[in-house]
Amino acid sequence: MKAWLPLLLRLALVVLLVAFVTSPGWFEPLLKPLTENNAPVIYNQGSLLTLTLLHLRIVLIATVAATIVAVALAILVTRPAGAEFLPLSRSLVNIGQTFPPVAVLALAVPAVGFGEKPTLIALFLYGLLPIFENALTGLTTLPANVVEAARGAGMTGWQRLTKVELPLSAPIILGGIRLSVVISLATATIGSTVAAKTLGEVIIAGLLSNNLAFILQGGLIVAALAVLIYDGLSAIERYAARRMGREAE
């Protein structure tokens, strides 16, 4: 395949996505056949652009929080002083993952009320595991020789962490963040059931009024976001890994 083709495809997807959320009216003829009885074709209870931005915002906040907590936890349990907490932290994070998202929402609503908060909690809990697992893998599979060389050069524990261990495991940690973002993008749609403003609103409206066009446009926007973000983060990962002479997996 020619090198410019994938780039062109990505660019086309970005253009299409931006056009769709800013001027959904242009696409009305395309989606028209999916509706019956003159039902509205384009979601009409809020702007798609606003919902998309809110959707992205909630994912961003949850991912940043999950990244900070998961990486901090992984750093802690890979230090000699924290080693005994390794099994415990692993099972805690795993339990967070086995809880179904809907159950997390149901439990969180009585505690924090309807809206963004319960969704943020669910996304945060779901985001933790992949990042934690990857950070753990990254920090425990560092080439021993390189870490020893860092000690041998006279780096302190903190300098080794920030100058050697974290940069070296960055591509693997990024891989965890990428997984976590994609999971969150999908899970955030469920947040609309507890009145969080996300693209899930469009899908649920479609389900309630039996409007296939709504369902499709909500789903397609989420899918396009997921593909683009996944792709972008993969590219950063590959760049980081290649610089170190490692092949990205």
Added chain:
Amino acid sequence: MIEIEGITKRYDTTTVVDDVSMVIEPRTIAVIVGTSGSGKTTLLRMINRLVEPTAGIIKLDGADNRSVPGYELRRSIGYAIQGHGLFPHRTVAQNIATVPVLLGWGKDRIQARVDELMTLYQLDPKEFGPRYPHELSGGQQQRVGVARALAAEPNVLLMDEPFGALDPIIRTKAQEDLLAIQKRFGTTIILVTHDMEEAVHMGDKIAVMDAGKLVQYAKPAEILANPASSFVETLVGASERPFRLLSLGRVRDAVEIGAAEGEAIPGDASQRDALAELLWTGRPALPVKGADGKPLGRVTVDGLIKRAARPA
């Protein structure tokens, strides 16, 4: 001066370094040889406290090496780790600059030092400085590893098989460079090697280790002439002994009065090289010239053969 006193390292029940005592005089090179797993690396790493000994004391210039924090100690000691251990995410220039950066040197001083070392090790700073380690050959990586150890001009240098991956020509050059640096800065060096040739050539003294024990620690000529055990004898290589002995001496010291035909050999060539030249050209004697080109006399096959014999 490095004083190692009764150093022992045990992992669980296995003793990896067993009650080793030795003194490395200032501004000299001590070479550690021994079979794989005999504890050479472990001994070396107890000097800069990458490994804490189970028992014993190590003193650097009279001060216990535990009197300063480990990381400070290690900044003052150059360490070329076995298998280079370069930071894969940092460029060659950044790798070499590691310790100077930790010590807070100024930018210009670091840049000048990095360029100087890269030039010394025949790596063009412009071409190789911005490269990442994986973009170098194994031998180039190893030279960068040695340059990194030398960067902060340490008084004490620990080198764990630093020249293993180098081809014979570059290895000889790297050895000469290291000797030159050592002479110029008066560095005290402890070097681990598997290459007996290198040990005899580089070492003011050679330490032979076997299963964690120091079995002999003596001048190269002494080790060659009087191996302390059959293990040392095997390690030294019985069939190589006379040639190794000759390689320790300079032609200048074997000069006899008289003249000989043909191309002259310089006085500071090794006696081994002189013998090789004699055997190869089938001549009984070679003229010898001094550094200024003046004739000094001659070396003879008979004379060299006498010198290659076991010292009385």
